Amino acid sequence: xxxxxxxxxxxxxxxxxMRAKDLSYDRIFSSMCTPPHxxxxxxxxxxxxxxxGDPGLFPGSAELEAEAVRMMAELLGHPEACGYLSTxxxxxxxxxxxxxxxxxxxxxxxxxxxxxxxxxxxxxGDLLSLEIRKADLDGDLKVEVGSVEELIDEKxxxxxxxxxxxxxxxxxxxxxLGRLALDWGIPLHVDAAFGGFVLPFxxxxxxxxxxxxxxxxxxxxxxxxxxxxxxxxxxxxxxPEDLERLAAYAPYLTVARPKALTGTRSGAAAAAIWAVMxxxxxxxxxxxxxxxxxxxxxxxxxxKEIGIEPVIEPVMNVVTLRMEDPEGVRAAxxxxxxxxxxxxxxxxxxxxxxxxxxxxxxxxxxxxLEDVLRK
Ligand code: 0PR
Numbered sequence: 001x002x003x004x005x006x007x008x009x010x011x012x013x014x015x016x017x018m019r020a021k022d023l024s025y026d027r028i029f030s031s032m033c034t035p036p037h038x039x040x041x042x043x044x045x046x047x048x049x050x051x052x053g054d055p056g057l058f059p060g061s062a063e064l065e066a067e068a069v070r071m072m073a074e075l076l077g078h079p080e081a082c083g084y085l086s087t088x089x090x091x092x093x094x095x096x097x098x099x100x101x102x103x104x105x106x107x108x109x110x111x112x113x114x115x116x117x118x119x120x121x122x123x124x125g126d127l128l129s130l131e132i133r134k135a136d137l138d139g140d141l142k143v144e145v146g147s148v149e150e151l152i153d154e155k156x157x158x159x160x161x162x163x164x165x166x167x168x169x170x171x172x173x174x175x176x177l178g179r180l181a182l183d184w185g186i187p188l189h190v191d192a193a194f195g196g197f198v199l200p201f202x203x204x205x206x207x208x209x210x211x212x213x214x215x216x217x218x219x220x221x222x223x224x225x226x227x228x229x230x231x232x233x234x235x236x237x238x239x240p241e242d243l244e245r246l247a248a249y250a251p252y253l254t255v256a257r258p259k260a261l262t263g264t265r266s267g268a269a270a271a272a273i274w275a276v277m278x279x280x281x282x283x284x285x286x287x288x289x290x291x292x293x294x295x296x297x298x299x300x301x302x303x304k305e306i307g308i309e310p311v312i313e314p315v316m317n318v319v320t321l322r323m324e325d326p327e328g329v330r331a332a333x334x335x336x337x338x339x340x341x342x343x344x345x346x347x348x349x350x351x352x353x354x355x356x357x358x359x360x361x362x363x364x365x366x367x368x369l370e371d372v373l374r375k
Pocket of ligand 1: 030031032033087088089090091093118120162164165166191192193194221233
């Protein structure tokens, strides 16, 4: 650190210079995040200094957290579900599996996850000393329930299903996993980090949330499709005793049995989540998701017109395009200032249609994609 501080103007100049190096979201098709809704930013600013690590000092912030959790519980089909706001999908997944592991009376357990699971589950294996068993996927890239069953044994502490896979936006057969979980008496965690704020607004008769018996916990991320500020995650449990398994003991705090993984944690995130959910409501979110789905269909059908097939018809707002050299195409598109990502198996170009995506950019992108492929 320098001896003598810079003036505010100098600091601001330094900050703005660095901020200008960051990309703006408009040409990014690789991100599951999006600029927060303006009301989330306002809420965040208002609650910046609050700390939910010591909620007795910030009872208003704590009430917002409880309200946000209640709204998400309702959204996920079980208004009585309990939980807390985490820093994101990784923390929620760690904590859900930690609760499941703590319900077993042994420590050398395993969990069975789909091969498509987010890499946070590899961290979980390392952190909690659990063996991570990966079940095969079917031709539609959903987990094969038979493969899951083959991997279960008496040391399995949790099954995991994904409602909105990171790479392909596919949804596992949660209802069948739920039956399996009940048969074996094992908890089922659903990772809906991305799908949580999409699937409830798609219509149709989805059964992937707490309405499926056997689902014991759900990860849902407001900082992805929930349009809240980062870090905004959610973790919900069907049974209060599972949340209780995460409690630590801190008698000097205003709340003596904190459940979150982090100690100090932002009340600003709670305010932002509460603000967006209250402001948009079911109708507002439906509009946002409808918009993203319309762009996904536009992207997929535009790609077909230039001879590229999607790996799967978009289930959610993730479009994956089958091609021979997605890495090369990604690099060429980067030269045209598009940010896209790729998938490993099957190899494809991966595009996420977020609230910041526009029809104009989808069309411009398709033009550049056609150009790049012709070269
Ligand atoms: N579960 C699922 C299904 C996810 O897709 C992700 C993240 C997580 C858990 C972990 O969530 P956190 O990152 O909040 O801990 N999925 C994206 C990914 O890893 C996150 C992302 C977002 C990546 C924006 C890039 C980006 O620009 O690809």
